[in-house]
Amino acid sequence: MPRKNFFITTAIDYVNDKPHIGHALEKIQADVLARYHRQIGDNVFFLSGADENSLKNVRSAEKEGIKVEDLVKKNSGRFYKLKEVFNLSYDDFIRTTSEKHKNGAQKIWQACKKDIYKKRYKGLYCVGCEAFYKEEELENGLCPEHKTKPELVEEEDYFFNLSKYQNRMKEIIKNDQVKIIPESRKNEVLSFINSGLSDFCISRSAARAHGWGIDVPGDSSQKIWVWFDALSNYINALGYADNGKKFNEFWQGENKKVIHVIGKGILRFHAIYWLAMLISAGLKLPDEIFVHGYITVDRYKMSKSIGNVIDPFELAEKYDPEAIRYFLLREFSPIEDGDFSYNRFEERYNSDLASGLGNLVARVLTMAEKLKPEIEKGTAKEPTNQGFKKIISFLWEKRKNSLENFKFNDSLSAIWELVSFSDKYIEKNKTWQESNRQAEHIVNLLIALANIAEMIKPFLPKTSEKIFGQLGVKFEEEIWNFKINKGKPLFPRL
Numbered sequence: 001m002p003r004k005n006f007f008i009t010t011a012i013d014y015v016n017d018k019p020h021i022g023h024a025l026e027k028i029q030a031d032v033l034a035r036y037h038r039q040i041g042d043n044v045f046f047l048s049g050a051d052e053n054s055l056k057n058v059r060s061a062e063k064e065g066i067k068v069e070d071l072v073k074k075n076s077g078r079f080y081k082l083k084e085v086f087n088l089s090y091d092d093f094i095r096t097t098s099e100k101h102k103n104g105a106q107k108i109w110q111a112c113k114k115d116i117y118k119k120r121y122k123g124l125y126c127v128g129c130e131a132f133y134k135e136e137e138l139e140n141g142l143c144p145e146h147k148t149k150p151e152l153v154e155e156e157d158y159f160f161n162l163s164k165y166q167n168r169m170k171e172i173i174k175n176d177q178v179k180i181i182p183e184s185r186k187n188e189v190l191s192f193i194n195s196g197l198s199d200f201c202i203s204r205s206a207a208r209a210h211g212w213g214i215d216v217p218g219d220s221s222q223k224i225w226v227w228f229d230a231l232s233n234y235i236n237a238l239g240y241a242d243n244g245k246k247f248n249e250f251w252q253g254e255n256k257k258v259i260h261v262i263g264k265g266i267l268r269f270h271a272i273y274w275l276a277m278l279i280s281a282g283l284k285l286p287d288e289i290f291v292h293g294y295i296t297v298d299r300y301k302m303s304k305s306i307g308n309v310i311d312p313f314e315l316a317e318k319y320d321p322e323a324i325r326y327f328l329l330r331e332f333s334p335i336e337d338g339d340f341s342y343n344r345f346e347e348r349y350n351s352d353l354a355s356g357l358g359n360l361v362a363r364v365l366t367m368a369e370k371l372k373p374e375i376e377k378g379t380a381k382e383p384t385n386q387g388f389k390k391i392i393s394f395l396w397e398k399r400k401n402s403l404e405n406f407k408f409n410d411s412l413s414a415i416w417e418l419v420s421f422s423d424k425y426i427e428k429n430k431t432w433q434e435s436n437r438q439a440e441h442i443v444n445l446l447i448a449l450a451n452i453a454e455m456i457k458p459f460l461p462k463t464s465e466k467i468f469g470q471l472g473v474k475f476e477e478e479i480w481n482f483k484i485n486k487g488k489p490l491f492p493r494l
């Protein structure tokens, strides 16, 4: 198969606050996809970033009594730190205050010019969402996302002629030209389109923006409104402003796939506004938009005011970050909201990682060490046992299908079927007892471990590396000569 140019993005977060565990979830999900596509040989570009032009930053900086530039720099750093702590394999982290982003945002504005006009406007504005709401979209007069009362704003702004794209948008979403996953979110977008698309505001007065943000080309009394600005980060990171090589490779190219990973709160902006902007600018569309669920704590959305925010860095100080990756991917439905609890975390850790994978690796390697000379002369890559052979090829397929459908939890549970198959094999064949087939049994188990290590690579990259280190083989080698080197337990019991 030819290598595909595969571009995966996360949402760029508002940096006016600290990241919570939900931010980590999204970045880890996208990281798994990026690593998986690298594993199958695709040419991958993985992007994350920070949305620094939001009005919220101005307000936070005012509250803290510091310059906005300093606030966003400090706060973006906290989001960037997720990369280090959770071993995220971003190829780039774009800040919307960077030159390449500013130039790109202004370029796409120019490219959409035929659909842009100015009008006097009065509307209900939620600063949290950076969006105007219609009266009927509010819940009891409050923003459905933030449960806060929107402000009444009146000024002369630029608008984008979205209504013109009503039918086109409907076709694109209905026919999966841009596929929205899951189906329920696709239907949500369709019903929003069917309710009638209105033109949307794409600028605000420089005065209301406190001078913060990107100038509207040719009109410095106006700043580009945050969504029109922020959404273009995806192509700006690839060098849209200078029509760069990466832009032509990963966005405009023929053999490409673009996937946006986002939360449900920003679905409309991605599935409607962004696509309409791209059409207007004469650019290609992304291929898929994957919408993940939220992590709740005691059934509530995390928020500072409730005081139930799970800090991913505090969590990573207490527990192995690989175990946190595992828990977030395995415990929650990728598309539904899921409730976080420390109890569940520790239960899963002990059952799946300590007693499950960790124990299996330790057990097999202990047996292998005793028969080192006999085992290390073996050169098998396929198990001699038919049951093993079958389940390994079946699970590779199952993992692939689940991963390509964003079912991270199902792919992990498929891999863990091989863990429990191996445990049963040990019991059934009493592989710890001396017999003339003992070495053969152990080699079969080592082969299973090598397959597990390769399968978990996108999910638990460091654990995968540790297992291969203990086995002394590389998965891509034609012939395996195990060099047994039993290490420390992978996941000590809590």
Ligand SMILES: [Zn+2]
Binding pocket: 126, 127, 128, 129, 130, 143, 144, 145, 146, 147
């Ligand atoms: Zn809101």
